[in-house]
Amino acid sequence: MGHPKFPSKHYDTPSHPWQKVRIEQEAGLIHQYGLKNKREIWKANTKVREMRRQARKLTANSSDEQFQKEKNLLLAKLNRLGMLDENAGLEDVLRMTPESFLERRLQTQVYLQGLSSTVRQARQLIVHGHISIDGAVARVPGILVTRPQEKSISYSPASALNSDLHPVRPGIQETFEDEVEGKTQDNEKVKGESEDNAKTDAKTDSKKDKETETDKEEEKK
Structure with missing residues (x-):
């Protein structure tokens, strides 16, 4: 179980450390989304694999009533996070990529909404407490923003950027x-x-x- 003061990591590392194609892809994602390190990519990869695994499991048991409920909950969750459309199905979950999660990070949304000039500046503004969600200061760049929260992202009330x-x-x-x-x-x-x-x-x-x-x-x- 481990000590609660030192929680275990919630992501899987690459099986091989020196794969040229993967390293180049990770470098591109770090530049595109202004990530601090590769761990943020590995976390997104792990979440995508978990979603795909759950979708495959639900597809194999599509006739079960309980699995139908779980399917609806999964699709509703991903729709609320802005990763899938309302009419999406399990096949869309299987096509998800790490970019699906990286696009919904607070850092990316701050940049896309024009609150910063660059995606790296967006990270700096968040860490320094200049960004709020629904009036509450958010200091974690990796927060996944839901559709309702997306509309309430702004400069924090006490920020000089107002x-x-x-x-x-x-x-x-x-x-x-x-x-x-x-x-x-x-x-x-x-x-x-x-x-x-x-x-x-x-x-x-x-x-x-x-x-x-x-x-x-x-x-x-």
């Missing part, structure tokens, strides 16, 4: 970046014009010097 002028707000940040880019382009344009003017002045001065030298030579003659 101000529309806060520089970290995505819209303000994009505007600031556009202004900086515009100023940079203007500066480059002015710099280019100055260089062109300097070249023109240099040519003019060189021409005048040549004319002066020519006049002096003619005077000597």
Whole structure:
């Protein structure tokens, strides 16, 4: 059973540590969803396998009344979590992937709803207490968000991000970046014009010097 202070892990690790295809896929998921480490992927994989195992078990006993109830409960749960549609069946459960769970994480939903500029920034905002669900501060990026909760995700009441002028707000940040880019382009344009003017002045001065030298030579003659 183990000591309650040190609970056992709730995920299965890969059977082989050095599989190139799997490692590349995991690296892509970490980048796409802004995950902290591969354990978060392994947890999603374990949950998907559990759901598939339960779906296969229910499919094999489809005539039993009790299994029909369990089937309805499973589909209702996955629908409430936003992983399946209302008309989905057990075959849809068998087609689920780890992305089905990763898409429903609070971190991903914060980014998809435009509360952060990047998915990694979404994680930072959650950990620092800037995000709330239905008015309650949520500090765990890996929380699975239900359909009703999805509509109540916002900045926490005490967060400074509630101000529309806060520089970290995505819209303000994009505007600031556009202004900086515009100023940079203007500066480059002015710099280019100055260089062109300097070249023109240099040519003019060189021409005048040549004319002066020519006049002096003619005077000597």
